[in-house]
Structure formats: structure tokens, C-alpha cells
Amino acid sequence: MILTVTMNPSIDTRYTIDHLVVDDVNRVVPAKTAGGKGLNVSRVLVQLGDEVVATGLLGGHSGAYLGDLMDADGIPHRFTPIAGESRTCIALLHDGNQTELLESGPVVSAEELEAFVANFSDLVGQASCVTLSGSLPKGVPADTYARLIAIAAAAGVPVLLDTSGAALDAALEAEVKPTLVKPNLTEINDLLGTSFTSDDLLDLQRTLAADPRFAGIDWVVVSMGAAGSVAFHGGRVLRARAPRIEAVNATGSGDSTIAGFAHAIAAGADDEEVLRCGNACGTLNAMDPQTGHLVMDKWDEIHGGVEIFEL
Helix, strand or coil: CEEEEECCCEEEEEEECCCCCCCCCCCCCEEEEEECHHHHHHHHHHHCCCCEEEEEEEEHHHHHHHHHHHHHCCCCECCEEECCCCEEEEEEEECCEEEEEECCCCECCHHHHHHHHHHHHHHHCCCCEEEEECCCCECCCCCHHHHHHHHHHHCCCCEEEECCHHHHHHHHHCCCCCCEECCEHHHHHHHHCCCCCCCCHHHHHHHHHHCHHHCCCCEEEEECHHHCEEEEECCEEEEEECCCCCCCCCCCHHHHHHHHHHHHHHCCCCHHHHHHHHHHHHHHHHCCCCCCCCCHHHHHHHHHHCEEEEC
């Protein structure tokens, strides 16, 4: 079983209109999804045929509705209830643009957090892999992901971490490290205080090797946009390039990539297949109008078309 964690889920609502008229009525038809990065991961894992359980924090009527949306997507879930109302986030697609309105979410009490940690500790013993994705809600300390990583490590379960800011900093500074982190090129340069490009990957490897924050992290995967991605793993530098496609909706492609990595790592796949599976999932998501959803009838074409080569 793969355990996915979404600490700050949302009812993701998409409105699509040809033209936004400001200061006037715009009539729309909503498309609602159980949102949050970890739930995007969950949806893809279900498509890949994995046994998955989604967990995190849910509150109020919105939380109950999120549970219904997960049920509709076939996502098994065991969330911890909280008093605050789960958030709603709106994406308005108009005039070739995407305008987002994002609620910050509820405030979580110390007691609610401890109840979640107990729930997580119970679930992780049944897991073959854990993904930790997205932001932390108010009231949850920045070192919470680091705490969950240590709990999973004690159970011998690999953890894939996809977050940023203070939560990522705390996880990198902690004694027990995640199995995989997935910053983009801008984020890794910000962390290292560098300005590497996709032409400087061997220099990036040396800099990562000299930084104690990355010691003990088995996989550091850096996404580089149109230049593909690069993985630093076991002393190897593996470059991946996915086939060029016409993107329909790239939102959730990073989450889909994490799902592909988790799928392959949980299955004990070799290095090349881990990278190939992750890149294929990210690409197939970008081809689908739904967020966190793959165009599965293109799997063989895209998966087989991902090029992996060692530097």
C-alpha cells in the first residue's frame, strides 16, 4: 500500500469561460475535484493500479464533501477530523490565462495534530511507500514533515517529499532524511545559493555532494521544464527527456511525477525505470484536461518515448 499525505486539502473548483468581464456577471459551470497535491498523487496511483490510502486533515462540511469526491474518484482514505472548515480553491480559466483564488485553510490545534500523527503512525506500518506533498496548514509546525519522515524511517518505509519553503528547509536540516526530494531548478539554486543551468549538471552534482543537507537523501530529482529532469542517485547523474507533446493542462504534472516515482519505487524498479515512470506520468497528466489524471491510452507511447541517459 502507498500512503499519501495531504495536510491542507481543498475543494478545487475550476471555472472555464472564454472572456472574463470584470465588475459584471460571468455565468460559469464548475468542475470540482478533491484537491491538494497529495490527492493528485492519489488519483494517479489509483489509475496505475496501486493500492493506496490517502490521509491528512479534513474539517467541517467541506471536509465531508471532499470525502465524497475522493469516494467518487475511487480513492480509499482515512483522514483525521478537525474543527476548522477545509478550504476551497478556485481556478478561473479565461482569455488564455489562469487566475487562481486560493484560501489559506483552517487553523489546526496541537491536539488535532497529535491525533493525525497517531493515525499516520498506525497507517505507515502497513505502507510500502509514503508521499508527503504540499503546504502545511496554519498551526502545524514547519518541522512536521521531518517528524513524519522519522516515523516512516523507523518503520523502514521510504518517503518521497514534495514541498517547499520552511517545511522543506526543516526536512533538509533534520537528522533523518527523506528518500527522495523533487525541487525544480530555480528552487535548488535558491537552496544552494547558485545559478546553475541545465548545462551545469556535473557542477550541480558536486555542489549537492558537498552540502550536508543533502547527505543521506537517496534521490535528488531536479525538474528543468522543457529541458527535462535530472536525477542524482547512488553517485549517478541520470538525465531524462520526455517526448514533446501539446500540453492541455500542466497543472498537477509535478504531483503526477511523484506518483510515478512512488509507483516504481514501491515496486522495486531499477533506477532508469523510476525516472522513466515519473516522467511518463508527468507528461501524460499534461495531456489530460483533468488535474492529477493520466491519458492512459497513450501510456505505451509516452513511457516508451522517455529517453534516459547517464552523464
